[in-house]
Amino acid sequence: MTSKIKVLQVQNRYNVNASDLAEQIIQGLPAERYEVTTLFLRGRPKPGEPESRAGRSVYFDLNKAATKGLRFKALWMLYKLCHSQGYDAVVAHRFKPINMMMVLNRRLRIPACIGVLHGLGEYDRAYRRWEASILISSAWRLVGVSRAVYDDLIVSGGFARESVRQINNAINISRAERLQHPRSKARKLLELPADAFVIGTIGRLVPVKAHAHLIEAFAAIKDDFPGALLAIIGEGRSREELEALIRAHRMEQRVRLLGARDDALQYVKAYDVFVMSSVSEGLPLALLEGMSGRLPVVGSDIDSMRPILEDCGGRTYPVGQPLVLAERLREVMSLSETERAEEGKRSYEYLCRSHAIEDFREQYRSLLDGMLVDQQHV
Incomplete structure (x- = not known):
């Protein structure tokens, strides 16, 4: 033997x-x-x-x-x-x-x-x-x-x-899809309004994830999209800083810091667009999890994300520039529901080809x- x-x-x-x-x-x-x-x-x-x-x-x-x-x-x-x-x-x-x-x-x-x-x-x-x-x-x-x-x-x-x-x-795509709740249930579990346009992300509340940039970007467009919310799943040492930023922009009712969640990918379908504003990543698994939910994806143009976003038909912006990120979000939010679904389909197909x-x-x-x-x- x-x-x-x-x-x-x-x-x-x-x-x-x-x-x-x-x-x-x-x-x-x-x-x-x-x-x-x-x-x-x-x-x-x-x-x-x-x-x-x-x-x-x-x-x-x-x-x-x-x-x-x-x-x-x-x-x-x-x-x-x-x-x-x-x-x-x-x-x-x-x-x-x-x-x-x-x-x-x-x-x-x-x-x-x-x-x-x-x-x-x-x-x-x-x-x-x-x-x-x-x-x-x-x-x-x-x-x-x-x-x-x-x-x-x-x-x-x-x-x-x-x-x-x-x-x-x-990522295990089939497992991710089995875990993911339908949109309505995911929103109910996260206590998000059923009729809101939800910009979402998943990631620890730490400086490298640059959630502050995402909050600043949302602040720049919130008045043009009164039905929109920003939702962030994750926990970390930057919470107090982010809460202060949210208060400074008077967005307590528009930005939800949802805390850590086990198997956070089960909630991705609660979002309408998935965003990663990181200033550094090796390979962002959360971005792949967003793709598994067939969502349009937006991210900073750091070296580890730019090729992925380019190949999947996503949208990039110069890292550290929240006003440009705001314009990328505006572009996605201005699409029809059918057009957003098509972007999400392309990201999912790329995921299956390259990250199974x-x-x-x-x-x-x-x-x-x-x-x-x-x-x-x-």
Whole structure:
């Protein structure tokens, strides 16, 4: 009987939910061929919270300080785990776990290592580029989760093209559609008026999401569209600042901060248009969730969103310019219902072509299989 391929997946913090893409990678690795362990450097599930789909979950439960600087304790714990288990492959997510595995693999010599980069600028610092140029070996492939991240790794990171792959982040479209409530029910659950035109978004209330720009844009057009509302699902440290901005524009009855919601994508059909005003993103999954609801989409022209919006027939505006965003919103709101439905259909068709979870899983499985075969011939 052929032994299973032993895979370790490393994440910085505990994060297990239905849309977590690390979990989707596991789903693409058949249990009859792969034995997967998921390691979380920080955090662990509370009672009732889910564990990974992996056959085994390991929680180092380190504090934040232990994963900063030289990380001696974290490195030693990770080395002991890898040395004792004899993994055939590692999938590490984000800079810290990737860097730690690059350091350790000089000694461990795990034959297939995949580093998944989710954001831009991870190798902007000269020291990081220098260190990576020393540590990276033929055992490594880096994955950019979007065209923008892929390009950033090559242009800013200085990595050779043969060491980098592009595998677009994705969503489980069929699951999203099963979860989504019809428009009337979604609005009832969110306590939104049935007859309003709702501009909506989903995202943590943090500066990088630039909800303040979206609020400013809405303030510029609200008087022209008295039946319109702005609704934001999400929670975070910027709430007080955003509430103050809403009061300054006297829009307490026109802007709804709806708080965090489990599986927020189930409410997307409550919206008439989906907007992402972020100033930085790796690949914005919330935008894909908006597309799954067959909605027109509008977003800033940051590198990670511009290609998506262009390819799906969405609308872009210069990042950080709320008055231009206001004009994009005005354009969508001025369309007929049929025209908006057509825009939403185009965004949905693009989503199915380019960001389906089935393709995502297959690409990671194929990459891993190919790397293991290549290493057998080295």
